[in-house]
Amino acid sequence: MYRDPEAHLLTESFQEALLKGYRERKADAKEYFMRVGGYQDIPRAIANPPDAIDVDNWKKTIEYVQMDEHKIASARNKKKLKRVETFRKAHTDRDGLFVTVEAEQQYVMEELLEQTQGPEGERELTPAQERAAFEKVLGERHGHIRGIGRKPSAILPISQPSQPPPQPS
Numbered sequence: 001m002y003r004d005p006e007a008h009l010l011t012e013s014f015q016e017a018l019l020k021g022y023r024e025r026k027a028d029a030k031e032y033f034m035r036v037g038g039y040q041d042i043p044r045a046i047a048n049p050p051d052a053i054d055v056d057n058w059k060k061t062i063e064y065v066q067m068d069e070h071k072i073a074s075a076r077n078k079k080k081l082k083r084v085e086t087f088r089k090a091h092t093d094r095d096g097l098f099v100t101v102e103a104e105q106q107y108v109m110e111e112l113l114e115q116t117q118g119p120e121g122e123r124e125l126t127p128a129q130e131r132a133a134f135e136k137v138l139g140e141r142h143g144h145i146r147g148i149g150r151k152p153s154a155i156l157p158i159s160q161p162s163q164p165p166p167q168p169s
Helices: 005-035 042-047 055-066 068-078 083-090 101-115 127-138
Strands: none
Touching: 005 055, 042 055, 055 068, 083 101
């Protein structure tokens, strides 16, 4: 389409800036709509347009926010994503691959921290979880975990007898 790659990049950057401004204006208008009456008092919202929007455009905006299509999209956007899921979406490409190795390592650490998060945001890793985190993020060599040192050998738990030994009588 474009013969000049710089012109193409420049055009894309202008379009992104304009779209961002449009999205922000839409969000501001919806926020104002909710403050001046919202869905509960639509006549009041219509009667109080913001200073930056003329009355006809304000009425069109209110018609738009009342459409089922908008309400469905709004509900979908309000769905809370976990922090780790959001991080993954922001740092992967279309194929789901991390953009950088550092981003993947940070994701693994965040995922482990989320899994071990206790009540009131306390985060406590057991030694085994800490070793697993180092191993996953930094990698390992034969018998060695980077950042920790030699891998501990497998220690089998000492079995406890189910019954005490019989007492001599």
